[in-house]
Amino acid sequence: MKDFLSQRITCPHCGHHIHLDLDASSGDQDYIEDCTACCNPIHLNMHIDHANNKLELHVDSDDEQIF
Numbered sequence: 001m002k003d004f005l006s007q008r009i010t011c012p013h014c015g016h017h018i019h020l021d022l023d024a025s026s027g028d029q030d031y032i033e034d035c036t037a038c039c040n041p042i043h044l045n046m047h048i049d050h051a052n053n054k055l056e057l058h059v060d061s062d063d064e065q066i067f
Contacts, residue, residue, distance in 0.1 A: 005055065012061040014038040024048055024055055032062060 003025035009018050016037035023029075029046045041062035048055055 007057060009042075009044075009057070009059050011035040011038060011040070011042060012059060013040040013042075018042075020044075022046060022055070022057070 003023065005022045005024060007020050007022055009020060010016070011018060013035060014037055016035060018033075018036055020033065024046070028048060029044075031044055032041045033044055034040070035042055043060050043062045045058040046055065047058075
């Protein structure tokens with residue numbers, strides 16, 4: 001799997017398409033990226049599945065809570 005990938009996502013707040021550069025060399029990551037259109041925070045959770053050689057990216061708004 002490549003360490004650096006480019007991914008297009010949709011902002012969960014405004015629906016704007018955003019291009020992200022992902023760095024998979026550091027393993028699993030959980031971080032916030034601001035939308036370039038509406039400036040609202042986007043929660044990104046990146047998981048590297050080594051068994052299937054895949055990168056899983058979960059995108060949601062920052063205001064969603066996990067119980």
